[in-house]
Amino acid sequence: MIPNMLTCTKTYTDIPFAHRQHHHDGHCAFIHGHNWSISITFGCHRTDENGFIVDFGKLKFLREWIDKHLDHACVLNEDDPIRDALVTAAPGAWKIHLVKSCSCEGIAAHLYQIFNDMVKARTENRAFVLQVEVKEDAKNAAVYRGREDSPA
Numbered sequence: 001m002i003p004n005m006l007t008c009t010k011t012y013t014d015i016p017f018a019h020r021q022h023h024h025d026g027h028c029a030f031i032h033g034h035n036w037s038i039s040i041t042f043g044c045h046r047t048d049e050n051g052f053i054v055d056f057g058k059l060k061f062l063r064e065w066i067d068k069h070l071d072h073a074c075v076l077n078e079d080d081p082i083r084d085a086l087v088t089a090a091p092g093a094w095k096i097h098l099v100k101s102c103s104c105e106g107i108a109a110h111l112y113q114i115f116n117d118m119v120k121a122r123t124e125n126r127a128f129v130l131q132v133e134v135k136e137d138a139k140n141a142a143v144y145r146g147r148e149d150s151p152a
Helices: 060-069 083-089 102-124
Strands: 007-019 032-044 074-077 095-098 127-136 142-146
Touching: 007 060, 032 102, 060 102, 074 083, 083 095, 095 102, 102 127, 102 142
Parallel strands: 007 074, 074 095
Antiparallel strands: 007 032, 032 127, 127 142
């Protein structure tokens, strides 16, 4: 049973990056871009000395990771058959970020793993990521929820 807990959410908006669903049988098989939003919901075993789950002012490491890996990037599936051709055809023209699946769902799961590890490390396991919501423009969204149900 999951105990009652406080949560808070930080949202990063207007992150431009492209992707392509190479298995898709329609227009999503072509490289195309969106303005993405990423909302991260945090939980904790106990608040910090200020009563915060996380201090929003001290989450710059998440924004820096997003800027380095996703901002103006092309997110591709690890198994995309043209991945290497894209990179070698125009070296330096692409910022490529590889994921298992570049669907909204796959990106949410990918980011959950990365961000949860980062938050736990920064808070000495006091706080953690409960879920990551990824929005593709303002129309489509997917949520990946983790499970943090054992108090420290």
